[in-house]
Amino acid sequence: MQTLQVDLGERSYPIYIGAGLLDRAECIVPHLAGRQVAVVTNETVAPLYLKRLSQTLAGHELTPIVLPDGEVFKHWETLQKVFDGLLEARHDRRTTLIALGGGVVGDMAGFAAACYQRGVDFIQIPTTLLSQVDSSVGGKTGINHPLGKNMIGAFYQPKAVVIDTATLATLPERELSAGLAEVIKYGLICDESFLGWLETHMAALRALDAAALTEAIARSCAAKARVVGVDERESGVRATLNLGHTFGHAIETHMGYGAWLHGEAVAAGSVMALEMSRRLGWLGEAERDRGIRLLQHAGLPVVPPAQMSADDFLGHMAVDKKVLGGRLRLVLLRRLGEAVVTGDFPHEALQATLDTDYRTLMEQISH
């Protein structure tokens, strides 16, 4: 088991990473506020892991709250089911919510914990690669609004993150790839040597090699913990974690939540950020293509939806949270391994990036 620490003063918390942690009470029980525990999970994960977690928490007053599975359900009506479950079982302020599932479960359980009786404790037990390397760490919680993703939420830190790498054995291959999009992101924005490691180990990761997974997850979480430790509320460097996300959110919103997996949209969005960075002269073609190939080797889509026009993108991006004072800001790469958040670019570069024929570009790259 590896243990990392997210340093946030009195809101600091540990991240435990290892195979079989679901059965290790010593990783979970010390972080419970009292006897009451509500396990928030979904219809896919509950049959796989709820019983094991319940056994690990034997002796506690446990309320399972099983939500429908999917990003399309990440809205208020589903969140309300969490509040219903807590109130019907009379959970008080000393209850602890445990998020058992992927990013949607974690975002909703975390936001529910932030709001229930104005704030109760919660623990993240992420069961997808994407949530293990990204959304479970850092305290971003929330739900979607018909007019925008994650528009309603809170910064609210968990008391612990417990990552059982063995849960990835039940993860569909498509979702494993989606998680790899965020893993690759860390290499692109802050760790060029990690990019090299990933190029060497991509096949092992996709084959669920335990040691490779643990290493990739630990390096990703360490990168995220470093960034969150210096910028919890995203006033600066934390925004670099959103590489590919502004373009990606536009894809997710336009296509309807759930049609593209978040990681898939981030992958296509990262391709657009790579291309725009090249157009600004910050990356060469070879560097751009190195990033794109790594995403391809992870089994990810690298071409945005054909039916989305530049204007479609611009419309969705105008409500993005990184718009400040009317100016659109994007995460771009100064070089591989170094991201910047900037609104200081000519509109023509963005327009050209949106107008690019990515299908043709990919054909050129693969030749």
Place this chain on the structure above:
Amino acid sequence: MQTLQVDLGERSYPIYIGAGLLDRAECIVPHLAGRQVAVVTNETVAPLYLKRLSQTLAGHELTPIVLPDGEVFKHWETLQKVFDGLLEARHDRRTTLIALGGGVVGDMAGFAAACYQRGVDFIQIPTTLLSQVDSSVGGKTGINHPLGKNMIGAFYQPKAVVIDTATLATLPERELSAGLAEVIKYGLICDESFLGWLETHMAALRALDAAALTEAIARSCAAKARVVGVDERESGVRATLNLGHTFGHAIETHMGYGAWLHGEAVAAGSVMALEMSRRLGWLGEAERDRGIRLLQHAGLPVVPPAQMSADDFLGHMAVDKKVLGGRLRLVLLRRLGEAVVTGDFPHEALQATLDTDYRTLMEQISH
């Protein structure tokens, strides 16, 4: 104009109190984060004060968001209208929400500010006595759930509270009385000399004497600011501000939100707390009756609803936020001017308090 300060480190903020502050840009504009402003108000207050506030904020990009009026609308569906309004007008993270109205508007606008894009600035401009002396100060925000009042919310502090005492001229008499319930509460829990002042000035307050109102509001806000400054998240002394509220919330929930005004339920609940404190031997009959008479002179109900049984109260109180580890805790009075939060009382004292025939008690007191 009087200025008080709520001391909460980097979350400190001023409270301005005076007649005509709605027209004083210097109290409001310095606290805006950027050009975008959303004024959240309701159908009753908008025709009275929205235009004046808009003139005071001339030069800003102002989005009015007008909600239906009343506690019955303090739920998610109404809150959603705030998010709709913000997103349709493309408000970004530098927007500022202004709550213009009573406690329901303040609670919802504050919670919306806490959640919109994971937190934006907000300013309280309370227009009812109740919100001026209580809910606008201290950062409690939230909405109701069918199973309990204020069960979903956040601790989220405003950047400023601007109290224009002249707005009380348009307040219905019943709501003025409801506000006086909270004013009297401060005397009961922490300031016996204020009780004496209130006995002398109750008639002046109900006649809207400007000097008396300013004094009563400033003393109430100062008491609240003191308590909040030492216990923002209600882990201790802040809970004493809930004198009468556990009983009162049971009344509000049982009768349906809005049937009893919050202050009216608090008044009847305070009578029950006074009676229980007498049963525990902490107050004499004369002290209990002094508190009850002051509530009566403020025009408030002092008898709980005849149709509510002791079991009705106990059922509702079991989901109260002051239940910790299964134990019901109540705010009671050790003496006039000194409150305690305690679960250390014989159940018989509570049962007898709930079984008391308050109608008959009032007849005895008035003789």
